[in-house]
Amino acid sequence: MGRGDHGRYRLAQASVRTKQPIFAAFGLGLIVWLVAPAAEAPEARAEIAPPAPVFAIPPAPVLAAPPTTRLLRLAAGDTLNSVLAAAGVGASEAKAAIAALARVFPPRALKPGQEMALDFIGLELSELRLATGIDRDIVVTRARDGSYAARQRARRLTRVPELAAGVIRTSLTEAASDAGLPAPVLSEIIGAFSYDVDFQRDLQPEDSFEVLYDRLYDERGKAVGTGEIAYAAMTLSGKTLRLYRFLPTGARTAEFFTAAGESVKKALLRTPVDGARLSSGFGMRLHPILGYTKMHRGVDFAAPPGAPIMAAGDGMVERAGAAGAYGNLVLLKHDGGYETAYAHMSRIPRGLGPGTRVRQGQVIGYVGATGRATGPHLHYEVRLRGEPMNPMSVKIGPGQPLAGADIARFHAEAEATDRKLLALRQATLVAGLPGARLAQ
Ligand SMILES: [Zn+2]
Numbered sequence: 001m002g003r004g005d006h007g008r009y010r011l012a013q014a015s016v017r018t019k020q021p022i023f024a025a026f027g028l029g030l031i032v033w034l035v036a037p038a039a040e041a042p043e044a045r046a047e048i049a050p051p052a053p054v055f056a057i058p059p060a061p062v063l064a065a066p067p068t069t070r071l072l073r074l075a076a077g078d079t080l081n082s083v084l085a086a087a088g089v090g091a092s093e094a095k096a097a098i099a100a101l102a103r104v105f106p107p108r109a110l111k112p113g114q115e116m117a118l119d120f121i122g123l124e125l126s127e128l129r130l131a132t133g134i135d136r137d138i139v140v141t142r143a144r145d146g147s148y149a150a151r152q153r154a155r156r157l158t159r160v161p162e163l164a165a166g167v168i169r170t171s172l173t174e175a176a177s178d179a180g181l182p183a184p185v186l187s188e189i190i191g192a193f194s195y196d197v198d199f200q201r202d203l204q205p206e207d208s209f210e211v212l213y214d215r216l217y218d219e220r221g222k223a224v225g226t227g228e229i230a231y232a233a234m235t236l237s238g239k240t241l242r243l244y245r246f247l248p249t250g251a252r253t254a255e256f257f258t259a260a261g262e263s264v265k266k267a268l269l270r271t272p273v274d275g276a277r278l279s280s281g282f283g284m285r286l287h288p289i290l291g292y293t294k295m296h297r298g299v300d301f302a303a304p305p306g307a308p309i310m311a312a313g314d315g316m317v318e319r320a321g322a323a324g325a326y327g328n329l330v331l332l333k334h335d336g337g338y339e340t341a342y343a344h345m346s347r348i349p350r351g352l353g354p355g356t357r358v359r360q361g362q363v364i365g366y367v368g369a370t371g372r373a374t375g376p377h378l379h380y381e382v383r384l385r386g387e388p389m390n391p392m393s394v395k396i397g398p399g400q401p402l403a404g405a406d407i408a409r410f411h412a413e414a415e416a417t418d419r420k421l422l423a424l425r426q427a428t429l430v431a432g433l434p435g436a437r438l439a440q
Pocket of ligand 1: 280296298299300378379380
């Protein structure tokens, strides 16, 4: 019972300090502030600064008066029940409102920081609203008979296309940040280009990028997130690769396609471990342990011990386990006569054995230094019909091309995107012209 008592104690202190009329109860760690009646403009709501918390006797009920709205925020350790109790909602009312909410959203899934609005008419909780996603609200409303019902309400989001472009001076991350490119957009485009670009090796100063994506704004004009990336281009050593997002007929998710309408997804990933650095290439080299020149049949990626290793492509496990100098080894068989091998793993996941089907990107082991290895790294091999190939130059061919009606629709959509790009580039150019500033 410490919470309620403590809360009341703190409330009493607050009332002495502020000597203000009372609107809201203040709970332990709970931020409560008074907001103008719901009828007021939403912009006004957002701008009201939280006043000092005050304790008060609830205002006398006035018939037909607009509801009083209180905004609450869940703090760590709060439950919805404790928050409602602290806000002055009666126990049976709170129970009924929470039960109604639970039919559309599990109250346990609410996290600290979650904001919600409570409408009171007199002492009664007339409505509870909370946002459960950037585009979704849940509204729990009290009926005349005192029961509560919950429903989901889609929030209207406005999509505003935004063009971000930059030239790489030191790193892609820095150039992206200078261009105002949000981190999730950057990581999505890195993923899209990773089949064709080795981000550890191929990037040079003066390389550049351009991205067209949507920013999402809520009804108050507040930026709430990013939407889809319509287009992304990278120019590496003067060569430009353009990718367009497209949803093929019957597909569940949109993907990136080259300007020719080929999927960027390839049969094999170039780097089957995240954030790795190529530490030793393919071919003849002086072996670090054996001390004599030997053919290096694969490539080595330096990566921290325990870093997850991904299947380079869809396939089937041929072997998984200790294999002499290779240490813990996983060998995968892919379509078209390809095999990939991953050596020196610290660990192979349970349940991965000969005959297991794996998907591209699935974790098949963790970086280690088992077998003949000087330190933790991934030794990665690609073989075509048993012949070792250089994984960094193996040509796996273009991705699946679009066909039939899809290809025509793709070209039409790509042309529309190009027109949008042209307009946005011109707008950026005009805004950035030195003359435009001098003329003022
Ligand atoms: Zn190696």
